[in-house]
Amino acid sequence: MVENALVAEDIEAAGQLVSFLDDHGLAVRGALWLYDSDAERWRFVIAFKEARKDITSFYLDVAKATSKAGTQNLLDLSRVDIVDPDRSIFAALKGVIGVEGNNRVRFSRNRINGVYLEDAMIYRLPA
Structure with a gap:
């Protein structure tokens, strides 16, 4: 299925996910929707402030936290990639643009x- 349109529902759900993770002890350092033209799809990419040797442990912690979300409209974790902030798109963008809080900036x-x-669509990026 081609996912070449980023719809308002996904934009809002991703923003709610970032806020939810912050509120539940998983401090988000960077977050953005990134379009992959080769795969013709959007992926939501997150980097956390905490350093860990094993990125996989973040997936487990995020899944545990979001399982308690109840009726909140959070982005489905199958559309989320968790990355190392020092070895990812966030490293390339560091110092170029800063986005804090729950703001959004489109970068095309x-x-x-x-x-x-x-x-x-950048949600958070330290300056």
Whole structure:
């Protein structure tokens, strides 16, 4: 299924996920929707402030936390990629743009530090 449109429902659900994780002790350092034109789909990418050797443990903690969300409209975790903030798209964007709190910035068709971003919706990115 082609997911080349980022719809309002996904934008809101992702924002609620970021807030929910912050509120439940999983401090988000960076978060953005990233369009992958090769796969013709959007992926929500998150990096946490806490450093861990095993990124997989974050998936488990996020799944445990969101299982208690009840009726909140959170983004489905099958659409989420958790990455190391120092070895990912966040490292390339560091110092270029800062987005804090629950703001959103659209970033399209730009090359930053050698990385081409076809399209991105940035929720959080330290300056």
